[in-house]
Amino acid sequence: xxxxxxxxxxxxxxxxxxxxxxxxxxxxxxxxxxxxxxxxxxxxxxxxxxxxxxxxxxxxxxxxxxxxxxxxxxxxxxxxxxxxxxxxxxxxxxxxxxxxxxxxxxxxxxxxxxxxxxxxxxxxxxxxxxxxxxxxxxxxxxxxxxxxxxxxxxxxxxxxxxxxx
Numbered sequence: 816x817x818x819x820x821x822x823x824x825x826x827x828x829x830x831x832x833x834x835x836x837x838x839x840x841x842x843x844x845x846x847x848x849x850x851x852x853x854x855x856x857x858x859x860x861x862x863x864x865x866x867x868x869x870x871x872x873x874x875x876x877x878x879x880x881x882x883x884x885x886x887x888x889x890x891x892x893x894x895x896x897x898x899x900x901x902x903x904x905x906x907x908x909x910x911x912x913x914x915x916x917x918x919x920x921x922x923x924x925x926x927x928x929x930x931x932x933x934x935x936x937x938x939x940x941x942x943x944x945x946x947x948x949x950x951x952x953x954x955x956x957x958x959x960x961x962x963x964x965x966x967x968x969x970x971x972x973x974x975x976x977x978x979x980x
Contacts, residue, residue, distance in 0.1 A: 822855040825855060832901045839890055839893050849864050862905060866919070873895040876892035892930045899926065
């Protein structure tokens with residue numbers, strides 16, 4: 816199926832990024848505008864254009880956050896996170912050694928972690944991994960249900976309450 820590109824792989828990846836739109840992770844207009852700047856099959860242009868779109872939204876999200884507009888910040892940063900991930904898709908030659916891959920990965924995590932922190936009662940950054948990356952969990956709005964889920968996660972099969980722990 817052709818979607819914005821003749822190149823099958825680019826078409827698929829453009830459709831994939833667009834698939835996040837119903838969840839706030841993409842905007843169809845942004846996808847179309849970005850895709851129009853990328854020649855079919857040009858992986859360097861793919862990286863450059865998606866990174867530029869991500870950087871624009873990242874900056875807009877941080878500006879919104881500084882101005883106290885938490886919802887606008889959250890929405891922009893979620894899309895930026897997805898677009899940073901999309902920008903790095905074709906950087907596969909040496910991903911473990913590529914500083915650009917590390918930069919994009921860090922930005923994906925950081926923008927997503929900030930988005931999570933801006934979710935009202937739904938998400939929390941619960942810690943940092945060995946390399947400083949955010950560990951994010953989604954949680955229900957209800958504190959009562961949250962307490963219940965914490966108990967079940969700590970004892971997923973109920974052994975402690977059945978004489979097994």
